[in-house]
Amino acid sequence: MKYISQLILWLMGWKITGSIPPDIKKCVILAAPHTSNWDFIVGRLAYFTLGVPVKFLIKKELFVKPFGGILIKMGGIPVDRGRRNNLVDDVAALFADHQVLNVVITPEGTRKKVDNWKRGFYFIALKANVPMVLGFVDYKTKTTGFDGVIYPSGNFDKDFVLIEAFYRTKTARHPLMFNLSPENQK
Secondary structure, X not given: OHHHHHHHHHHHOOEEEOOOOOOOOEEEXXXXXXXXXXXXXXXXXXXXXXXXXXEEEEEHHHOOOOHHHHHHHHOEEEEOOOOOOOHHHHHHHHHHOOOOEEEEEOOOOOXXXXXXXXXXXXXXXXXXXXXXXXXXXXXXXXXXEEEEEEOOOOOHHHHHHHHHHHHOOOOOOOHHHOOOOHHHOO
């Protein structure tokens, strides 16, 4: 899959920058902006190319034949968005069961425009005592990859200032759908 993914990204004109530091064996990877199904495709091709094993949260409705089995083999973890559950606790507990675990989370939680990011990614990292790696897709530069590591301090607002500053430099496939665009500022 590595070479096939590398070829597909090259044919599409995408390049990969950065990496997860080699000393980080467990982390939550933020995947943003997320305004298109193409974000998943480009990101997943990049993970295959880099040989980064990942798990990712995805709505349970997509786990139907024939895609369910494929999604699970690719690292998918079904999420029931229609009911309240202990998703933070459940995902944080996964880290105790693995020596190497990278969980990809789209903080927006959807491809639609949202006013606020969901905070679960932060509390999963905090509870599991793992860093957050800033993963991205940037359609302006056709670049995807990683650029930065944040260890949660326990103060979401303080840490989110750093996260937000980073993602302000990235261009979504549909910029008006990305919640950090100027139209969405307080």
